[in-house]
Amino acid sequence: xxxxxxxxxxxxxxxxxxxxxxxxxxxxxxxxxxxxxxxxxxxxxxxxxxxxxxxxxxxxxxxxxxxxxxxxxxxxxxxxxxxxxxxxxxxxxxxxxxxxxxxxxxxxxxxxxxxxxxxxxxxxxxxxxxxxxxxxxxxxxxxxxxxxxxxxxxxxxxxxxxxxxxxxxxxxxxxxxxxxxxxxxxxxxxxxxxxxxxxxxxxxxxxxxxxxxxxxxxxxxxxxxxxxxxxxxxxxxxxxxxxxxxxxxxxxxxxxxxxxxxxxxxxxxxxxxxxxxxxxxxxxxxxxxxxxxxxxxxxxxxxxxxxxxxxxxxxxxxxxxxxxxxxxxxxxxxxxxxxxxxxxxxxxxxxxxxxxxxxxxxxxxxxxxxxxxxxxxxxxxxxxxxxxxxxxxxxxxxxxxxxxxxxxxxxxxxxxxxxx
Amino acid sequence: xxxxxxxxxxxxxxxxxxxxxxxxxxxxxxxxxxxxxxxxxxxxxxxxxxxxxxxxxxxxxxxxxxxxxxxxxxxxxxxxxxxxxxxxxxxxxxxxxxxxxxxxxxxxxxxxxxxxxxxxxxxxxxxxxxxxxxxxxxxxxxxxxxxxxxxxxxxxxxxxxxxxxxxxxxxxxxxxxxxxxxxxxxxxxxxxxxxxxxxxxxxxxxxxxxxxxxxxxxxxxxxxxxxxxxxxxxxxxxxxxxxxxxxxxxxxxxxxxxxxxxxxxxxxxxxxxxxxxx
Numbered sequence: 001x002x003x004x005x006x007x008x009x010x011x012x013x014x015x016x017x018x019x020x021x022x023x024x025x026x027x028x029x030x031x032x033x034x035x036x037x038x039x040x041x042x043x044x045x046x047x048x049x050x051x052x053x054x055x056x057x058x059x060x061x062x063x064x065x066x067x068x069x070x071x072x073x074x075x076x077x078x079x080x081x082x083x084x085x086x087x088x089x090x091x092x093x094x095x096x097x098x099x100x101x102x103x104x105x106x107x108x109x110x111x112x113x114x115x116x117x118x119x120x121x122x123x124x125x126x127x128x129x130x131x132x133x134x135x136x137x138x139x140x141x142x143x144x145x146x147x148x149x150x151x152x153x154x155x156x157x158x159x160x161x162x163x164x165x166x167x168x169x170x171x172x173x174x175x176x177x178x179x180x181x182x183x184x185x186x187x188x189x190x191x192x193x194x195x196x197x198x199x200x201x202x203x204x205x206x207x208x209x210x211x212x213x214x215x216x217x218x219x220x221x222x223x224x225x226x227x228x229x230x231x232x233x234x235x236x237x238x239x240x241x242x243x244x245x246x247x248x249x250x251x252x253x254x255x256x257x258x259x260x261x262x263x264x265x266x267x268x269x270x271x272x273x274x275x276x277x278x279x280x281x282x283x284x285x286x287x288x289x290x291x292x293x294x295x296x297x298x299x300x301x302x303x304x305x306x307x308x309x310x311x312x313x314x315x316x317x318x319x320x321x322x323x324x325x326x327x328x329x330x331x332x333x334x335x336x337x338x339x340x341x342x343x344x345x346x347x348x349x350x351x352x353x354x355x356x357x358x359x360x361x362x363x364x365x366x367x368x369x370x371x372x373x374x375x376x377x378x379x380x381x382x383x384x385x386x387x388x389x390x391x392x393x394x395x396x397x398x399x400x401x402x403x404x405x406x407x408x409x410x411x412x413x414x415x416x417x418x419x420x
Numbered sequence: 421x422x423x424x425x426x427x428x429x430x431x432x433x434x435x436x437x438x439x440x441x442x443x444x445x446x447x448x449x450x451x452x453x454x455x456x457x458x459x460x461x462x463x464x465x466x467x468x469x470x471x472x473x474x475x476x477x478x479x480x481x482x483x484x485x486x487x488x489x490x491x492x493x494x495x496x497x498x499x500x501x502x503x504x505x506x507x508x509x510x511x512x513x514x515x516x517x518x519x520x521x522x523x524x525x526x527x528x529x530x531x532x533x534x535x536x537x538x539x540x541x542x543x544x545x546x547x548x549x550x551x552x553x554x555x556x557x558x559x560x561x562x563x564x565x566x567x568x569x570x571x572x573x574x575x576x577x578x579x580x581x582x583x584x585x586x587x588x589x590x591x592x593x594x595x596x597x598x599x600x601x602x603x604x605x606x607x608x609x610x611x612x613x614x615x616x617x618x619x620x621x622x623x624x625x626x627x628x629x630x631x632x633x634x635x636x637x638x639x640x641x642x643x644x645x646x647x648x649x650x651x652x653x654x655x656x657x658x659x660x661x662x663x664x665x666x667x668x669x670x671x672x673x674x675x676x677x678x679x680x681x682x683x684x685x686x687x688x689x690x691x692x693x694x695x696x697x698x
Binding site: 095 | 428432433434435452462463533535536538539607609693695696
């Protein structure tokens with residue numbers, strides 16, 4: 001106990017903007033080289049190519065043996081960069097880190113897979129590249145196949161597999177990796193719900209019973225809270241908070257650069273849509289009335305949706321719907337004004353409409369919100385299948401009285417009637 | 421079960437200039453090397469009609485063309501051997517070398533998704549490409565023996581030296597490929613340079629002509645090309661008429677050793693930024 005397995009001290013990673021832009025050609029470098037004598041370092045004449053960006057800066061960590069630590073943060077916060085440095089895929093620009101024990105990293109599902117190879121061949125290939133010994137793969141082979149549930153297709157090239165099967169097999173290999181330190185990035189964001197649950201269960205086993213150290217990056221706050229005892233919040237490359245998971249998750253959800261921060265207007269002018277365009281949803285925002293969750297919706301709590309609708313000509317809208325889908329596109333909730341018997345009559349111009357769902361019966365998780373505007377004769381004015389993603393928070397925080405569960409997507413009331 | 425207080429400690433630091441070669445880590449990865457070679461072999465002829473027959477056809481068809489152009493039309497001297505045998509003896513190692521060089525040089529770029537997603541000694545990728553080609557070399561060598569039998573030529577006992585020459589050919593391909601593969605990650609120009617380089621190299625190697633054509637005073641310089649010694653070696657093995665490799669062979673080994681060592685250090689220096697720039 002009390003023994004640091006991972007220690008990172010002021011890690012930093014700097015990229016040249018030009019590196020981000022893509023591979024250079026030899027000619028470009030030769031031209032630069034020829035110009036170099038005429039250019040003073042750091043002078044105003046330096047080209048835009050020399051501009052740099054810190055993907056990660058002064059991040060220090062200390063992780064004890066057997067800890068499961070979640071790394072959370074918005075897009076571009078440096079989560080992946082941190083994992084890549086600790087996995088030795090990229091080298092840091094400054095600082096250092098030390099890791100004790102065999103490190104296994106899982107930055108995508110199916111590393112080393114090749115679509116032309118059979119399932120069996122891919123299990124060996126992927127296992128070997130993730131750091132397993134052949135004897136180890138031999139020993140776990142049956143277990144892996146059972147976990148992936150691809151039995152009869154073992155000797156079929158994986159290009160003939162469904163994408164779900166490919167993911168299952170890929171994760172099954174990864175899940176049987178047994179390094180002392182496991183670094184995992186977002187791999188759970190794939191596969192069907194049933195399989196995701198299985199993966200989470202497996203990760204839990206690995207962490208809890210085997211005493212391995214796990215570093216886990218995810219956008220799925222539910223998974224982070226269920227798996228991780230501690231979390232680190234990154235923002236713009238810096239570690240801004242670390243501590244017990246619920247507090248850090250709450251801080252993350254309340255931050256202002258959230259992808260669809262609750263309460264702020266989300267621009268929908270460039271999302272994919274169909275429809276005649278007589279009326280269009282151009283902006284949306286949503287919030288709950290609870291401040292503990294940072295205004296985020298939570299199970300059985302209220303959800304208010306504000307819309308900005310632009311109309312090209314005067315129109316009547318009997319059907320205005322806000323739809324919630326799961327990440328696989330299954331329609332879960334369709335809140336339609338037609339059911340409420342309310343018809344909107346709008347003049348040309350911009351209108352603000354507010355809808356309220358008093359109780360949102362969704363369990364914690366990430367969902368997608370879409371919109372629908374239709375005219376009296378069934379003419380579709382505007383259909384937005386995916387407007388944005390929103391998170392139903394499952395906070396282990398006071399006041400909400402709800403721990404994260406994996407009991408399906410929809411909540412229900414339950415009363416215990418009798419017990420003998 | 422994880423070992424309590426494991427002996428492995430990984431230290432991660434910013435790269436600083438030239439780093440020593442980490443041969444111990446490399447040796448520990450022999451199983452992964454085996455799987456990479458196996459994968460390369462399995463993928464090479466997937467979805468081709470002729471499959472591994474390509475390993476036979478490539479040198480044979482080139483032999484036919486060379487025989488017509490250089491043997492019949494240009495009437496080049498062939499050291500007393502029938503021209504097809506003379507050409508094939510050279511084409512067997514040469515085809516291996518040319519393919520291995522190209523495949524190893526492109527190995528990192530072609531498998532860039534591995535570079536950015538998982539850590540393993542990067543050297544394994546070009547090395548696996550060079551090793552996988554040895555299977556084709558073995559197949560085409562058998563073809564050479566068949567062609568020899570057809571012409572009624574009995575190979576000499578010197579044939580036992582074939583592993584040594586195969587090894588020299590492999591090292592000759594790997595050494596420049598280390599440089600090219602590492603540069604290819606940064607400059608995709610390399611991809612276009614390789615076919616050109618291979619073509620020039622073909623003419624700097626006694627494949628279509630006999631090395632006896634090279635003037636005496638140019639010999640030491642000429643011998644720096646290790647493939648020259650490989651080709652001469654193959655001819656020497658099948659026909660006692662070919663001249664025995666001696667001083668040239670020593671020079672070839674020396675030049676390969678230097679190029680390979682420098683290549684390993686260069687590769688080691690470059691590999692830390694592969695995932696950043698690929």
